[in-house]
Amino acid sequence: MKYQKPQSFIKADKIPIIDVRSPLEYQKGHIPLAINIPLFTNEERHEIGIIYKKLGKLQAIEKGLGFVGPKMMEIAQKARDISEHNERKVYCWRGGMRSEKMAWLFELIGMQCQVLEGGYKAYRNCQSADFSKIENLIILHGSTGCGKTEILKELSLKGEQVIDLEKLANHRGSAFGFIGNKNKQPTSQQFQNDIHNTLTNLDFSKRIWIEGESMKIGLATLPEALWLRMKKAHVIEIRVERTKRVKRIVKEYGLYPKPELMDSILKINSQFGKQNTQDAVHFLEMGQLEETANLLLKYYDHSYEYTRKRFREQSIFVVKSESGDSKENSDKLLTTLTKYMNLEVA
Structure with a gap:
């Protein structure tokens, strides 16, 4: 049994990662790609916790052994069936008894285990330390309607490094952000x-x-350390003429059911005005989608101007474009960076 610090433990390899915490703990957040093989069910963990508080550690351990004993073989078999490879990475909340005992069990039947030192908490x-290390961050x-998400996709295709926050959050970041997303948003913990x-x-x-x-972004919260780093990063702003933005919005949202679009409009009623x-609802009902989008842009453009004030002290470079083509605009962004920021293309 080996103990690994977080940076080494999560290093990409073919070794399966096993989260031995309860299903509820796992659902709140887990190491990406980790497989949940819980030592205790949610109910069992709750009962053990009560006994620990009322009677003490020894009685809690005895209760836990009673729960685990009958299912030890089943747990071990699940761990073995994950992969034909013989190694497993194991973690619990603090790298204590749960992960150690599960690793012991897995090694008992021939597997080799690495345990996360300090557990999921570590x-x-x-x-936070990793997010703070990002130096070459470009915001x-x-x-709204400039096609920023599509531009980022084009930049990625050109070999640029991109973190697609909206994809990871499963939300487009506005009152209309949930439309078209079949899956629920991740928890804030899992998003981070x-x-x-x-x-x-x-x-880096x-x-x-x-x-x-x-x-x-919707219900998912950014990591504070990343948010603070974003506030100090270089900012490049893409400006696309309004008519092109209206057409993009109609293209992206026009095919969705009217009731969903109407619900989103009603969500911003207090800020948008009666x-x-x-x-906007009238235009939508009449099928006048460009008029609807144009009116909504008045609200979102006003909100965006408020946002711009927050990054006035950052390095701001503006790229103006008459085109709504994301590929063309991504080229313009790269040209601007190379010319004015002395940052070579990746």
Whole structure:
């Protein structure tokens, strides 16, 4: 049995990672790609916790042994069936009794185990330090409808390093953000873990692109350390003429059911204003999608101007474009960076 610090434990390899915490703990957040083989069920863990508080550690251990004894073979078999490879990585909350005893069990039947030193808690703590190390971070800003997500995809195809926050959050970052997403958003904890997992596969010596977002994307919250780093990063703003933005919005959202679009409009009623809301709903009902989008842009452009004030002190480079083509605009962004920021293409 070997003990590994978080940076070594999560290093990409073919060794399966086993999370031995309860299903509820796993659902709140886990190391990406980890498989849950719980030592205790949610109910069993709850009962052991009560006994620990009321009667003490020894009685709690005895109760735990009673739960585990009958299912030891089943647990071991599940761990063996994961992969034909003989090694396993194991972790619990603090790298204590649960992960140690499960690793002991797995090694008893011939597997070799690595245990996460400090457990999941240590893994979570190490994220802040990693986010703080990002030096070459580029924030892409732009008004609604500029096609920032598509631009980031084009940049990725050109070999640029990109963290797609909206994809990881499964939300587009507005009142309309949930539309078209069949899957639920991850928990904030899992969202942060997934961002960190993406980051571990990137080269910190090269620039990393990320879209300008608020602290929350839908219900998922950004890691505080990353948010603070974003506030100090270089900012490049793409400006696309309004008519092109309207057409993009209609193209992206026009095929979705009207009731879903209407619900999203009603969500911003208090900020949008009663008359504007009524007009937008009317245009939508009449099938006048460009008029609907144009009216909504008044609200989102106003919100964006408020956001721009927050990054005025950062290095801001503006790229103006008459085109709505994401590939063309990604080329313009790279040209601007090379010319004015002395940052070579990755």
